[in-house]
Amino acid sequence: MKPHYLTPLFSPRNVAVIGASDTPGSIGQSVFANLLAGNFQGKLFPVNLNHKVVGGIPAVPSVRLLEVPIDLAVVTTAIRSLPAIMKDCGKSGVKAVLLAKEFADSEQLEREILNEAMSIARHYGIRLLGPNVLGLMRPVAGFNATNYTSKVRPGNLALVSQSSALCTAMLDWADSKGIGFSSVISVGEGLDVDFGEILDYLVADSFTQGILLHVHHIHDARRFMSALRAAARTKPVVVIKSGRHEDDVTGVTHSSNLVESGDVFDAALSRAGVLRVSTIAQLFTAAKVLAANFRVQGRRLAIVTNGIGPGVLAADSAYGYGVELARLSEGTMTLLNEVLPRNWSHGNPVDIIGDASPVRFRTAVKACLDDPNVDGVLVIFTPQAGTDHLTTAQLMVGLQREATKPLFLSWLGDAKVSESRDLFSKAKCAHFRAPEFAVEVFRNLAAYHHNQQLLLQTPAPLEGMRQSPDLARARAVIDRCLTDGRLILSERESKGVLDAFRIPVNPTRLARNADEAVRLAEEIGYPVVLKIDSPDILYKSDVGGVELNIINETTLREAFAGIMERTRNARPDALIEGISVQPMRKRRFAREVMVGVTHDHAFGPVVTFGAGGIAVEVMRDRALALPPLNPYLIDSMISMTRVGKILGHFKNLPPVHLDELEDVLLRVSEMVCELPEIREMDINPLVADEQGVIALDARIIIQPVKADHRRYSHMAIMPYPAHMMHSAKLNDGTVVIIRPVRPEDAQMQQAFVRNLSEESRYNRYMSSIKQLSQTMLVRFTQLDYDREMALAMTRQAEEGEEQLAVARFITDPDNEGCEFALEVADAWQGKGIGYILMNALFDAAREQGLKVMRGEVLAGNKGMLKLMHKLGFTVEPHPEDRALTLVTKDLAV
Known part of the structure; x- marks a missing residue:
């Protein structure tokens, strides 16, 4: 570069x-x-x-x-x-x-x-x-x-x-x-x-x-x-x-009213794999701990102490910070029962009694470090009669060198334990004057680990082999509303868009008078629900525009008249299309949730999930994430809400059909990726039970986009470019797939490199590596498609998908040009792979607005140089390295 x-x-x-x-x-x-x-x-x-x-x-x-x-x-x-x-x-x-x-x-x-x-x-x-x-x-x-x-x-x-x-x-x-x-x-x-x-x-x-x-x-x-x-x-x-509370998200739907700009910023940072802190002291402490390569794999903390008071206070801090106290395994409990005094605490915090010797400390801490249910251990030492702070500290330093899990050390006191603190500093151990600081750092490390996992998620607009949405039908609804000068879709229109994206909806049919409503109710079957249909009324219950559980014609006619009268009195200026008739869905074990979309002025569309129904604004139970989403991100969202805790087995309630709920969130993510006009949306309530899910009510707010809008430019995170996937046929008739590389291709990429000849590996990597390091593997498979691209050519073999070749480019920082690389498996040379794959790479580079593609080829690689000539590259000797040849292509030609 x-x-x-x-x-x-x-x-x-x-x-x-x-x-x-x-x-x-x-x-x-x-x-x-x-x-x-x-x-x-x-x-x-x-x-x-x-x-x-x-x-x-x-x-x-x-x-x-x-x-x-x-x-x-x-x-x-x-x-x-x-x-x-x-x-x-x-x-x-x-x-x-x-x-x-x-x-x-x-x-x-x-x-x-x-x-x-x-x-x-x-x-x-x-x-x-x-x-x-x-x-x-x-x-x-x-x-x-x-x-x-x-x-x-x-x-x-x-x-x-x-x-x-x-x-x-x-x-x-x-x-x-x-x-x-x-x-x-x-x-x-x-x-x-x-x-x-x-x-x-x-x-x-x-x-x-x-x-x-x-x-x-x-x-x-x-x-x-x-x-x-x-x-x-x-x-x-x-x-x-x-400025956390400045520039709050504003809008008209519940989804927008429940979100603050600081929440969106937190979600963005989590997705970026970075750590957010609140104070300057936390900023530098977190930086020092992360730079020292302390890492955790979860949020379960064990506390070992020789004083139950400080141990309980540390546990209280853990609770306040949202840190989970580890539940020690049976094996650990058996071991501790054998080696500790009979009056130890028999739980976490592990109180090993005030006169604990250095060896007793080491035994208890080692047992906790070895426990699979523990992600980190906090050791609190209080200087008491019979204790040896320095020898205990030396044993902890030795344990930290052996352990793969982090050890947080807090020696309470001042002058008496100063020598131990000096030892910890020289050994670069994580030590703290107060246990609550250690708990806070552990919380930050756990959050950092969680965010690093979110960073690895690069979902497609819609993952898996699901039925494709009817984009044309959804866009037709939106275009019709924009043509009419409306930005708020009616419930029928909103459900039409949801249905086009295969989201289950309660069917909604419009009645312009009571007779039509009676006919529709008889076709649908009682009981039914009546709702006012007006593009000017966002929440129908605010004007008395809803009647539930109507069981016969007499009740329906009375409800129809009552809704019309109340609505006209409350909103005489509103355009009333009529009253919609819907089946009354009664589900014994249903839970009501809400799925929504809001729009942040900086980060664009945001997907929200939380408790639904009439208590949505009172409970304010919601989680949010930047799209595109995948199952890992969705599970993370659901687990952060209170309503998520009752979606599984809960008292007499069977678990809801989580796959169906997950599918709805994936479909909503797909909607905001493919329909940049969507500004806000509420699906509330979305009823979920053991049978599946169904959207009982929905409302979408739209906004026109500019004529020169580029695909996905409205999003802060570029989705997986599934539209670049296509099939081709090689010279020998082999059918292949060309598609952008995904993180889950890591093992396939490793196998591809491992099977290259030594000469091919040297030609590509300028070294005699046998396989890619973990760092290189991450770099080659976890892509930011907004600034780089890797296209894999694969075929379906008996043992699964096999990679035949890969071509990639990395853009220059100024986004004007890029450098490319091409790798073809030795067994598949001479079958036209390079020509097909490089042309696909040209199309991807032009789509990103790049003007120039550059690369280096070994001067002795005649086959590659011949291909470059055929593809229209300018080929010239490298000015600084005679072993290399520079190849350049003007993508505008």
């Missing part, structure tokens, strides 16, 4: 400081002094209209007078001079500009000047960081282009913050704790360079081992999510969010 296009901004060699000054207290003086004092290895050039020398270095009045190419210009002058400065930078070939000067957002004139400067920057291809930023630091390179006056240590954490004030607070806190940074990037308003691009750069930065992110708002959710997911696959990412 070529160097990241933001390298001139974050790793500049030649830096001009426009407005560099010797005037005390000025930003120009602070920034330039920090650059001089930081031992920056590049060259600095002060630019000042009035002084010929700044800081002992000759200055020039304009960046255009500098004779060397400038990577980065740091602007510290007043905003009014920015358009002229930007023109000078553009004409001088400056690649990036850092706006270190704040401006008043409330001043209309300054806003206009800033917009003019941005327009000039775009014209010249200049990337701009800011305004309203603290600045930019690369402590590992001695680069400090900020006005921050305190010390910042070099380290392996990158800090990216949207707030200069919060950034300075974080730096001050970090210095007091001895925490260092690879980069400190203040984003400010983010008019140009934003989180997504910064994260892209940090993913490839070898100095950065973990990323700390402060976010207030997001401009480009798709770019943000793609970059965040890419970062989280290789490095721990911890996020703190400010």
Whole structure:
């Protein structure tokens, strides 16, 4: 890959400081002094209209007078001079500009000047960081282009913050704790360079081992999510969010009224595989623990202590944090009964009594670590008569080196146990002054593990061999409403869309008068339900527009008249189409749930699930997730709700048909993927029991989309591109399938590489590897389809699906071009595979708007070079490596 296009901004060699000054207290003086004092290895050039020398270095009045190419210009002058400065930078070939000067957002004139400067920057291809930023630091390179006056240590954490004030607070806190940074990037308003691009750069930065992110708002959710997911696959990412209750989701349905913007942001971070924290202290603690590679595989904690009081308090903290206390296995309980005093607690917390010896501690802790029901162990030591804190600590250090599960150590007290704490620090053990801090960290590690599992989920718009939806019928309903100038679908129309996506609905038929209602009721069969049918009335019960359990004609005629009268009195302005007649569904063991869709201004469609019926807003029992969904994500959603606890066996109730409920959520996910017009939706109640599910009521809110809308561009997470799947026939007549690679293809991909000849493996990977490492396997099968693609060619063999070849590309960070690779199994060479697969790859690259495809081929690989010529690539020798040949294709041709 070529160097990241933001390298001139974050790793500049030649830096001009426009407005560099010797005037005390000025930003120009602070920034330039920090650059001089930081031992920056590049060259600095002060630019000042009035002084010929700044800081002992000759200055020039304009960046255009500098004779060397400038990577980065740091602007510290007043905003009014920015358009002229930007023109000078553009004409001088400056690649990036850092706006270190704040401006008043409330001043209309300054806003206009800033917009003019941005327009000039775009014209010249200049990337701009800011305004309203603290600045930019690369402590590992001695680069400090900020006005921050305190010390910042070099380290392996990158800090990216949207707030200069919060950034300075974080730096001050970090210095007091001895925490260092690879980069400190203040984003400010983010008019140009934003989180997504910064994260892209940090993913490839070898100095950065973990990323700390402060976010207030997001401009480009798709770019943000793609970059965040890419970062989280290789490095721990911890996020703190400010303004949780600002910009709440607004809408008219229950689904929207139950959701806050902070909830959507949490769901997005979970899906990205990162950890969300609430305080600065948590931010750095979580980062240190994750960077030290402490991991858990679940949320079940065992507590071992020699004091029941601290143990119970720790258990209370666990309950408060939502951490599950492990239920010790029978084998562990038998062992502890044999080795511990008879008056031990006989449960979790494991109280091993106050006089516990170091060996007793080790025996109890080892038993808990070996228990399959335990994911982590918290050890609480209280200095009492007969105890030995240091020997106990030494045994715990040894246990941690042996164990695969994390051990959290809390030695209570101060001076008496200080030597043990020093030992823990030297051994890099996770130790805490208070047990509740350890519980909190364990909770965060469990959440991180859960989120990492969510990161692996890359579901198709609709998975499995289910019956395909009738998209044409659903779109016809929506188009008709938009043509009529309506944004709210009636219940009949909403159910029509659901039915088109194979979601079971209670049939709804329209009666315009009482006689029609009687006829329909007789056809359906009593008992029936009557509901007012009006596009202007969202919730029919609010106007008395519903009558249930109507058992005969007399009652029906009275109910019909009553509904019409009440509705006209309550909403005289409403258009009334008539009254709908539906079967009255009575199910003895039914549970009412709700499935909905809402829309977040940043992250787009959000699917919600929770308790349904009339108590939906009172209980506020709901979970949400960003689509697309799959069974793992759906199970995770359901398990987070209270109503989810009664969907299985519950008292006298048989379990509901969970497969049918899961299918409805998958269908709803498919709806929002394929129908970008859907803005909000409620299916409430959705009745579920042992027989299946059925939607008794539904309402959909729509909104027109732009004519140039690209498929799935309304979503924050790109779905599996199932539309790229197609069949082909090889030269020998073999029928093959070409499809995008999925995470579950990992073993098939490993078998493919293992069966390649040594020569083929070397030609592809430039090494003599026998098989892919776990890291490479994850990288090749867990894809972000918005920025990369891998197409596998497979056939159906007796033992299952067999991979014959794979072609992939990875886009450049600027999304202009991509680099490709092609692998074909040795046994299938010469059958036209390369030609077929590469043409499919061209189509995928063009769909993503890419313009150029590049690759490298070994100069001695004549067969591959011949194929490249046939496919229209430009073939030329590599300028730096004679063993390689460069191949390039213009995708527009």
